[in-house]
Amino acid sequence: MQQPEKFQTYAYFAICMAVILAHELIYSLYAGSGRFIDIAIQMAALFTVAALIDHLMAPRLAIVKPFARRRWLSFGLDFGLYLLVGVGLLLVEALLPGHSYSQAIDVTLGIMVFGYFAAIDNALTRQLGWFHRGEVSVDGGFTMVPMAQKFSIVMTLTILILATTISLSSYRLMHSGAVERPEQLPLLFLIEVMFIFGALLALLLRLITSYTRNMHAFLQAQMDVLRSVQKGDLEQRAPIMAQDELGLMAVQINAMIENLRDRDRLHKTLERVVGANIMEKLLSTDDETLKRGQEDEVAIMFCDLRDFTSMSEAASAEEVIIFLNTFFSDLSEIVARHGGTINKFMGDAVLAVYGLESESNPVEDAVRSALEILDHTRQFTMPDGGHPEMGAGIHFGTVMAGTIGSEQRYEYTFLGDAVNTASRLEGLTKRLKYRVVVSSDAYLQLPDETRRQFRDLGQQRVRGKSEPLHVFGTEPNIIES
Structure with a gap:
């Protein structure tokens, strides 16, 4: 005492x-x-x-x-x-x-x-x-x-x-x-x-x-x-000092804080799954609008690891999972730093979207992200001791954003020709020997000083397109970030 x-x-x-x-x-x-x-x-x-x-x-x-x-x-x-x-x-x-x-x-x-x-x-x-x-x-x-x-x-x-x-x-x-x-x-x-x-x-x-x-x-x-x-501090707890209304009030306050913590954990989990920008859209948009979808004019970046299949065959499943999680964690930080949002991971590929919330130039943000990601690959070591190779395709256009799925489970995604085009542009990187390839629609959105760093690769035919695409290419060591 x-x-x-x-x-x-x-x-x-x-x-x-x-x-x-x-x-x-x-x-x-x-x-x-x-x-x-x-x-x-x-x-x-x-x-x-x-x-x-x-x-x-x-x-x-x-x-x-x-x-x-x-x-x-x-x-x-x-x-x-x-x-x-x-x-x-x-x-x-x-x-x-x-x-x-x-x-x-x-x-x-x-x-x-x-x-x-x-x-x-x-x-x-x-x-x-x-x-x-x-x-x-x-x-x-x-x-x-x-x-x-x-x-x-x-x-x-x-x-x-x-x-x-x-x-x-x-x-x-x-x-x-x-x-x-x-x-x-x-x-x-x-x-x-x-x-x-x-x-x-x-x-x-x-x-x-x-x-x-x-x-x-x-x-x-x-x-x-x-x-x-x-103020956002959810670590506090109200002391239960008596077995009366004051104690009951403290119990209710603590229950409220616990509910807020659960909601905060849910938000953080949702943010890790779909990204902060998409999470805000999901929480602020009604279900009917999400089902109908919304049109957005955005920059789409599609990145893909090259020769990943041969690498995964030479390593154990555990090593492959550890490598992908570590590599994609670094990649996610780079995308977020440049105002982008990763919409989905597809095996060894990534689909990122720019221009959802940021007021900066979405195409330039996408280009900067691609260059930093490709530069980062030089410093990253794979399970076999080598360095990963990546290609990036960037396109600017209109996409339909909304939820796809059933009433029990759905996914927020971006659909449209712009997404497919970005994927096809990434497919050109290996054939054209340029690790970053952008469409003319994306190229025209870039400032003049950045455009000068790209090389005109002319009209290129891509799978799924009836007409050839006018594309431009650059390498990570050309543009200074």
Whole structure:
């Protein structure tokens, strides 16, 4: 147990002794009782024992789970100590001859009443200490007790305690026979009532102060968590500090954060599958529009690994998979760096799209990507020790973008002659001995300084086209990136 909480526990022991002894002193002045010193000695000894037990047991509360149970166990520990003192006082009276049982019962009742309020306040203070030290729980397994119900219980018990204490004190005054002059009874009764009422009021106000202090701290913690979530931090959790509406609110906040984390993981997975730009389109476009498709004017780059079949035959399946994953990871970073989106991986080939969101020249972005990718192949080592060879075909045109498939599963893809043309242009790279081949439609989109780096390769016939294509070619070492 930390120092402030320990100090409060021991301070309550001292205050309890002071209050009980003050009451007995007032009573002895009117009743002529000589038991004040005896009661003081007995209480001092018993509270010393209680303090030693608290010193040994209180630190064990911090390891209790779930967290919401600790406050109840803390209350049980402290109230049990006051009960121990009261019962101990009764036992002393029973063992020592000539002592007053009525006075011992009155003092024991006072100790237990004080202990009830002190135990609640100590539990609230410990709860706040656990919260500030981070010894909290974010698990939601608890049975909720509404605040209104707890308030009703405390107020009902307070009224019962007040009525019972006043009744027993009055009975003691009327039947003990200790008051020598009966005319003093009304005054002594008034003093008794005012003393009891004042002590209970002070304790109740202290409880209200502690409870509102804790409530403010817990609400502030939940607001801090919500602000962090608003900023995108989904690692925070709201501490579950009580088994009431505040605890339920923390449980709901944590459930909301977990749902947001699941959605964030889903978004990240979807982004890895289809790319960030396509993911945004999927999430922001309604299903009917996706099914109908949308026309986009984009640059298409088709890259293909050369002689991959012979390489895969010479290596194990595991080596091939590792190589492709590593190589395509690097390729994906290059495409993304130049504003492109990879639409799909097709074995050893890649289809990338430029111009979906970027305001820059999509064809120039595609050319820069192709050149950097081809330059990267020189530094990349395949399982057989060689370097991969790639060709890239780039075309600019209109594509139809949308979802293809069934209601249960579909794929977002780009369709149209522009996609087929880019694939056919890549097929020309090996025959024309140029590793980057672009169509005239793409060439015309390039700035003049970039065009000058390309060589006119004339009209070329390609498979699937009735008319030849006018194409241009370049190598990675011609254009400086």
